[in-house]
Amino acid sequence: MPPEEVVTRAEEAPPYNELSDNEKQYALFTDGSFRILGKHQRWKAAVWSPTQQVAEAAEGQDELSQFAEVKAIQLALDIAEGEKWPVLYLYTDSWMMANALWGWLKQWKQSNWQRRGKPIWAAELWQDIADWLGKLVVKDNILVMKPELASSTGDQQTL
Numbered sequence: 001m002p003p004e005e006v007v008t009r010a011e012e013a014p015p016y017n018e019l020s021d022n023e024k025q026y027a028l029f030t031d032g033s034f035r036i037l038g039k040h041q042r043w044k045a046a047v048w049s050p051t052q053q054v055a056e057a058a059e060g061q062d063e064l065s066q067f068a069e070v071k072a073i074q075l076a077l078d079i080a081e082g083e084k085w086p087v088l089y090l091y092t093d094s095w096m097m098a099n100a101l102w103g104w105l106k107q108w109k110q111s112n113w114q115r116r117g118k119p120i121w122a123a124e125l126w127q128d129i130a131d132w133l134g135k136l137v138v139k140d141n142i143l144v145m146k147p148e149l150a151s152s153t154g155d156q157q158t159l
Contacts, residue, residue: 012102013089016050024051027089028076030097032068037061045071047079069094070125073101077132105130 013019016027027050034043044059045068056079058071069092080088092098108115109130113123120126 013091016089016091019089021051023087023089026080026085026087027051027091028079029091030069030072030076031093032065032070032072034063034065034068043068043071045069045075047072047075049079066094066096067122067125069097070122070129073097073129074125074132077129081132100126101129101133105133 016024019027029048029050030046032043032045034041036042040061041064042059042061043063043065044057046055046057048055056075058075073090073092076088076090079085090101105126108120108123108126113120113127
């Protein structure tokens with residue numbers, strides 16, 4: 001890979017325990033969840049850095065856990081951008097997030113944020129992530145991620 005390359009999609013990262021101590025400082029874990037509270041669905045997105053013992057979160061209502069997963073990815077990207085990290089090892093348990101970053105974003109963008117003639121779910125959030133990736137230039141490495149618990153072998157797009 002050239003020394004500087006614009007990122008258009010993520011690649012699979014090695015398991016966290018195989019990263020060097022230096023690489024671990026650029027690792028973030030993300031998760032999203034929701035619960036029903038009265039008549040509202042409350043969501044929460046979280047990002048955690050094991051080496052820096054830092055956590056960030058966002059929360060809101062009337063959305064599901066998938067929305068929270070997307071928001072968690074946005075939080076992680078914001079952290080990496082703000083800190084000017086040369087690489088981001090992004091770990092998620094979301095099969096949807098992994099597949100979106102590994103290739104669906106590119107397909108959605110090419111099809112004007114539609115799938116089978118219908119707008120994709122949460123198109124504005126995905127566009128924000130795609131814009132972020134389009135602006136990202138990293139040296140010597142590219143954005144990477146690994147779904148810890150989810151299968152990454154399927155190619156169906158459920159959104």
